Amino acid sequence: MALRRLRPLLPVLLLLGGGLVLRCGEPPQPPPAEIDLTAPLGPGEVRAGVVTDRAALIGGPKADGVLGDIKMYNAEAAFIIEGVRRASGYRYWGGNVADADVIHDGPGNDRFGETIFSWNLRIFRPETVEILNDGTNGEAAHVRFTGRIEPFAFADDLIRALIDTPDIDLKVTYDYVLEPDSNVLELAITLENDGTEPAEVAHPFILNSQGDGAHPYVPGVGFRDLQASGVLPYLGSVGAGPSYAFISRDDAFTTLYGYKAVTAYSQTPFTLEAGQSTRFEYDFVVTDRGAAGLDEAYWRALGVEVAGRLQVELGLPPTAAPESAWIAVRDGTGGVASILPYRQGGIEIALDPGDYTVEAYAPGHAPAPPVAVTVPDGGVGLAQPALEAAAEIHLQVKDPDGSPVPARVTFLPQEGTPLPYAPEDVRFGWDVAPASAYAYVTDPEGDSVRLPAGTYRAVATRGFSYTIDETTVSVAPGETATLTFTLEKVVDTTGWVSSDFHIHAIRSPDSYVPYAIRARQAATEDLDAPILTEHVVAAGLKPTAEALGLGQTVVGVPGQEVTTFAYGHFNAFPLVWDPEKPNWGAVFEHGQTPQELFHAIRTQHDGDVVLQINHPRGAPASGYFTYVGLDAERDAVEKEREWTLDFDTIEVLNGNCRKTGGNGETLRDWIGLTNHGHKKTLASGSDTHTESRVVGTPRNWIRLDKSALRGNHFDLVPPVQSRQLFVSCGPFVEFTAKDGTGLGGRTQVDEDGTVTFHVRVQAPEWMTVTTLHLWENGEPIQTVDLSGAEGVVRFDGTLSASPEADAWYVVEVVGEGDMYPVTTSGPPYAITNPIEVDADGDGAWTPPALQ
Incomplete structure (x- = not known):
């Protein structure tokens, strides 16, 4: 297998400036005949050539190959090596392996x-x-x-x-x-x-x-x-x-x-x-x-002969497809000796002689009981683990009129029922094993899920605007059952669009979640506009949502988390997705000052974008406010040459709505900046990287028509930049001045020096909302007890204030309880963006810190 220096049999073919490059010393020759790189090869055959037909590319969830790249393949495997070009990923330049797959039937993987x-x-x-x-x-x-x-x-x-x-x-x-x-x-x-x-x-x-x-x-x-x-x-x-x-x-x-x-x-x-x-x-x-x-x-490669063999023959029930199962082998110390997919008819593994334990797993099935086996020196050990048949549960979710409703059904095991998860060290993905299993019901005819036999509390949910429905079900191995749930939308969100500004998926190197899962999560969480913000590429869920028949429910806005690794992470959306460009048209994030980078973000395409500071507090490499040494109360920074206010939104609430840690510090930053007249939109993002942490908590509610957004993603920009949104982990809050001025707007005091606001708070009955606060210039000045409120509308009334000078006001709504299984992100909470009040009637507004 050592590399050999092969005599050149063809002229040098190269794509450098579109010309033909020749090896030194060779006379000019006509270009070689084009090789069909789509043709299947048989034993003893191999090919290498420049890809001129898209059908020759490998394809798959991580495929980066384009026309002009190099393909090398045989009857066993295929490889795409990027040509002399700007490449995708972090590698920047071509010449590297971009894609690889074994030869198999079906589409590339x-x-x-x-x-x-x-x-x-x-x-x-x-x-x-x-x-x-x-x-x-x-x-x-x-x-x-x-x-x-x-x-x-x-x-x-x-x-x-x-x-x-x-x-x-x-x-x-x-x-x-x-x-x-x-x-x-x-x-x-x-x-x-x-x-x-x-x-x-x-x-x-x-x-x-x-x-x-x-x-x-x-x-x-x-x-x-x-x-x-x-x-x-x-x-x-x-x-x-x-x-x-x-x-x-x-x-x-x-x-x-x-x-x-x-x-x-x-x-x-x-x-x-x-x-x-x-x-x-x-x-x-x-x-x-x-x-x-x-x-x-x-x-x-080392020339080592392994003396033992382990044969595994897995007992597969009809509910487990052979290609979905996998085997884990542990040595005598519990260390992982091997992990591999199972194949129909059995598999053989080369191992050193010794004692081992064989484990078997399949999606939706309880782990097989471990089997001990000895691999003899020069011989073959045999292990025959067996999986128990799973139960299959068909799920239907409808509204009171009988129309289908997308929903997530969470199954909480009862009475010692096992979950269908492998231990962390042999489980594909980095998701923390949740205490439940779940299914996304998005097909109008219903969806099915396979689970280990046992007893479950099954809870159907759809975000924060719907009722919940639940039942208890017991199923035996191989049994088929049907569960029907009814969910009703009880919170009126007319005229508003819900959006998660910070979602990771399969194209982020620290996430693995397929786009299909993210699109189905958005539908089942009642999230109108999920914004993909991958670390490396510009991407959106629109093509996936449409392919799943969810295009009317999910408006997939393309975006990017522009990740510098030096002075912060920044979201940019909407971006223009272009699969013909490196990283699908993403903004290149390295080797630039913040000012240069923000300019590059704003000029990625014609028209403006929303530019957000993500998790501003934390490590300097990921938190811009920490990096520049922002003192928002004084409106000062330590690194003035690297400070710019050319951004629109601040991710005040990252991952949850708790006002602790980085979230609490960032909230104080936002208050300080607002008091100094820097009108930056208070926003949020789930920053989810795993499947178990679903999209949409926290979420941003934006004053916008969903049909308009579906027709033009750039309609999102003006209301977000003008602060016409509120952030919520549950409650739905409407906050206007008496004259109709809404979030981000400006009103005046009455003749008696007072300003009156109308506040309406809605929440489904399963959500516990306890308190409403009215803030003035970042400090609470009024509190309303909501703990005794019943029904969906928890408050619908007016609040008044008498500012002595120009001021700004927000409403904060607080609740209690963890809201599981609707979310794992803590208790109910919501906070609005400000309404400014011109207290002296001069037609201008002077920030509190400058008075």
Whole structure:
């Protein structure tokens, strides 16, 4: 499997400025015949070529390949390597593996994230790519990229200040070789010092960003403790579909940092003298056999023979599809020896001789009882775990008139009923195992869910404007049952649109939730406008919602969390989604001052956007207010050159509506800025990264017509910028002046110096609302006890104040109780944006801090 230098059989094909690039010393030749990269290959065949037909691309949830990229494939596996271009992800430049999948029937299923090699925080920028052998001669396909290293903006933002690393300039060559009938793409990286001084490579780092259906995996550890995993044999990610690994033939990988699916590793430092070069060899593996396939590729690369075999034959009930089940093997210490998808007819795993425990899992089923097995030296151990049949429950949710209602049904196990979840170290994804199971009912004919046999409290909900309905159900293994729920919308939200400004999903490296789940969550949470804010790409839920038949219910506005890793995270929406551009048209977030970055956000497309400061308090790298040292009460900052007020909204409530920690500090910031006349909209976002933390809590209620927003996403901008919204974890609050002035507007006092407001608070009867506060300039001045209020309308009346000078007012509504299972984000709460009051009648408004 060693890389070979293959004689060039074709002229060099390259897409650099649209011209044909030739190898030095070769006479000009006509372009080679175009290769059909869509044709299936048989044993002994392999191909490499430039993709000119979209049908040749791999496709899948994480696919990044475009026309002009390089495809290498055989009968076992296919790989897309980005051409000489600006790339997607954090890697910035092409020449890297973008997509990979095993050859199988059906649509492509690329789940690969990215692996980026760097040297002293500099990365490879290819200048040419050559197809040295396209494989038509029966020998291995060979593709070569050549270029140099240049600064890595992502790493410069993230860790440059922490690392004193020498400045170097190296020539780089990437050689990719794919043999026929192999699932291993060989990569040789040659670094050449063509300068006149020694080049000290003090920090050879590798960034590995995975997830999205193939989750970072550490042999012996499983899916957790990546930061503490130490020295690794390979960089692996394992999923129910394809699994991946980078194997080094020269050096181990030492873990520097790990968070969710993003990990950084180091290799041994070295020095290149002037004129000297060095070569590193890696194997990039794709397999459908999980960790077992990765381990076998690793052992082959080392020339190691494993002496034992484990045969697993899983007893599958009719309720479990074979392709949905997976097997986990633990060694005698409880460590994870392997994780892999199950296949009909049984699977075989290469293992060292010893004692093991075999576990089996399938969605919707109780975990199989563990089976102990001994793997003999030179022999085969047999384990036969069995899954119990699941029950199938058909769910229908209707309104009182019998029309279907999208809803979430939460199943809370009773009396020792097991949940269908694997332990954390062998569970795909990073979701904390919830204390319940849930189903999204979005099909007008109803949806079905499979659950372990037992007894459940089943609760149907649809956000904060509907009643709830519940029942208790007991089901036996293999039983089929039907549950019908009735939900009624009791809160009148006419003229308002609900929106979550901060949602992550499969394209964020620290999230794994598919877009289909996010769209169904929005429908079942009664969230009108979910805004996707992925870390790396510009994306929206509109195409997914429409494909699911939810286009009239869910208005998927595209956005992005512009993530600097240096001075803060910033939401931008609506953006223009463009799949033909790197990162789908996302704003590039690195190597710019805040002023430059905000300008880039505002000019991503024609027309304005909403620019939001996310979680402003916290670590300086993610909290802009902390980074600049904002003292809002004094209207001052420590880093004046990096401070700009060119933003619209502040995410005052992040993840919940509790006024503690960063939320409480940010609320005080917003009050201080407002008192100084900086009219920034108080806003919120769930900042959800997992499925169990559903979208829409907190949510923003915006004074806007939903049909108008569906027709033009940019209609969202004016009301948000003008503060025509309130934030809620439950209660629905309407707050106007006597003359009809609404949120964000300005009114005047009456002749007697008083101002009168009308306040209406609604909440479904299951929600406990206790108190209403009227604030003046950030301080409560009146309190109304709502604890005895009954029905949906908890308050419908007037409140008055007599300001001595120009002032601003908001309404805060507080409740108690955790509202589970509607939300896990705490008690009811709502707060409005301000109404300004001109107290002296001069037609102007003077901020309180400037009076």
